[in-house]
Amino acid sequence: MISIAKPLIGGEEIDEVVKVLKSGLIAQGPKVAEFEERFAEYVNVEHGVATSSGTTALHLALLAADLKKGDEVITTPFTFAATANSILHVDARPVFVDIEPQTYNLDPQKIEEALTEKTRALMPVHLYGQPADMDAISQIAEDHDLKVIEDAAQAHGAIYHDQMVGSLGDAACFSFYPTKNITTSEGGMITTDSSEIDEEARILRTHGESQRYNHVKLGYNFRMTDIAAAIGLVQLRKLDYFNRKRIENAQYLTDHIKNIKGIKPPYVMKDVRHVFHQYTIRVENGKRDELMKFLGKKGIETAIHYPKAIYQHKIYHDMGFKVKCPEAEKAAEEVLSLPVHPGLDHQDLKDITEAIQEAEGKII
Numbered sequence: 363m364i365s366i367a368k369p370l371i372g373g374e375e376i377d378e379v380v381k382v383l384k385s386g387l388i389a390q391g392p393k394v395a396e397f398e399e400r401f402a403e404y405v406n407v408e409h410g411v412a413t414s415s416g417t418t419a420l421h422l423a424l425l426a427a428d429l430k431k432g433d434e435v436i437t438t439p440f441t442f443a444a445t446a447n448s449i450l451h452v453d454a455r456p457v458f459v460d461i462e463p464q465t466y467n468l469d470p471q472k473i474e475e476a477l478t479e480k481t482r483a484l485m486p487v488h489l490y491g492q493p494a495d496m497d498a499i500s501q502i503a504e505d506h507d508l509k510v511i512e513d514a515a516q517a518h519g520a521i522y523h524d525q526m527v528g529s530l531g532d533a534a535c536f537s538f539y540p541t542k543n544i545t546t547s548e549g550g551m552i553t554t555d556s557s558e559i560d561e562e563a564r565i566l567r568t569h570g571e572s573q574r575y576n577h578v579k580l581g582y583n584f585r586m587t588d589i590a591a592a593i594g595l596v597q598l599r600k601l602d603y604f605n606r607k608r609i610e611n612a613q614y615l616t617d618h619i620k621n622i623k624g625i626k627p628p629y630v631m632k633d634v635r636h637v638f639h640q641y642t643i644r645v646e647n648g649k650r651d652e653l654m655k656f657l658g659k660k661g662i663e664t665a666i667h668y669p670k671a672i673y674q675h676k677i678y679h680d681m682g683f684k685v686k687c688p689e690a691e692k693a694a695e696e697v698l699s700l701p702v703h704p705g706l707d708h709q710d711l712k713d714i715t716e717a718i719q720e721a722e723g724k725i726i
């Protein structure tokens with residue numbers, strides 16, 4: 363089976379984890395501090411705050427940016443549930459604005475009509491590793507005095523007009539889940555240039571403590587361990603290499619399937635580095651599920667990111683979300699992610715594209 367995702371953990375990561383285990387300092391400690399520093403440097407911002415997951419990074423970033431009950435946060439409905447859930451976790455309300463059908467990212471042209479007097483922030487997602495249209499988004503934020511929190515969970519190392527993703531808003535959140543471009547097993551990171559957000563996030567990350575056993579806020583335990591950070595430090599050194607492989611693999615896939623009718627390969631915007639967390643095609647004419655099955659039989663694992671718009675999930679329905687985002691709903695019926703991870707070899711890529719070529723005329 364050619365898998366859709368695969369964490370690439372080598373001897374170096376294992377050695378570093380063993381060193382941490384032997385040191386006895388296995389919770390948040392010096393490795394977390396070093397990882398925060400290195401990651402912030404990589405993203406080109408002042409501060410990094412490591413967390414237990416991408417979800418807790420989003421939750422903390424929203425709290426630290428002072429989002430609260432009754433506030434509205436504009437975001438995309440075409441993302442992983444954690445994006446919108448984090449907004450609900452701080453008692454704010456996600457307001458879903460439709461996507462741009464080529465990039466699958468939040469459509470800035472539709473943001474203005476969703477603004478109300480309660481809108482406090484915009485949360486774009488750099489879906490599949492492609493930066494959202496940040497110039498337009500930042501302009502709207504500036505015009506209406508809104509915070510921008512980037513959900514960069516899928517976009518480590520992506521670049522938008524010469525600027526690193528993660529440095530384009532008030533704060534950004536990354537995930538290091540095993541399927542991501544780099545992993546720490548579970549883990550997350552907030553990046554920000556704001557010393558207020560940094561400070562607030564650090565306090566809330568550890569039980570609202572300003573000092574040991576001095577609780578000034580209602581906080582959490584959202585800490586990363588040194589074991590996870592030790593993996594992250596090694597993975598970070600490999601990130602550019604991993605991303606180069608992803609980009610090369612994506613290029614190969616596109617070159618070999620771009621002329622197949624009924625399939626649209628990913629569109630890459632000008633002046634961006636798309637880091638292909640996912641390589642997601644659009645399968646037209648209602649043939650997506652059939653193609654998925656066909657590829658599965660050939661030993662090629664694929665995935666649907668995502669089968670529903672967020673507000674179509676039961677929990678959102680039950681909470682009374684009554685939005686309609688036709689582009690997101692259409693994408694949910696048509697997208698299919700193919701393997702693109704850096705663990706693929708030339709034969710794997712050949713097998714994937716030949717299988718799709720074989721499907722042409724038969725399935726699609």
Ligand SMILES: Cc1ncc(COP(=O)(O)O)c(C=O)c1O
Pocket residue numbers: 415416417418441442444445487513515516536537538539549550
């Ligand atoms: C867009 C997006 N946001 C948030 C998350 C949450 O990250 P985590 O799984 O590390 O909590 C993920 C990853 O799963 C994601 O893909």
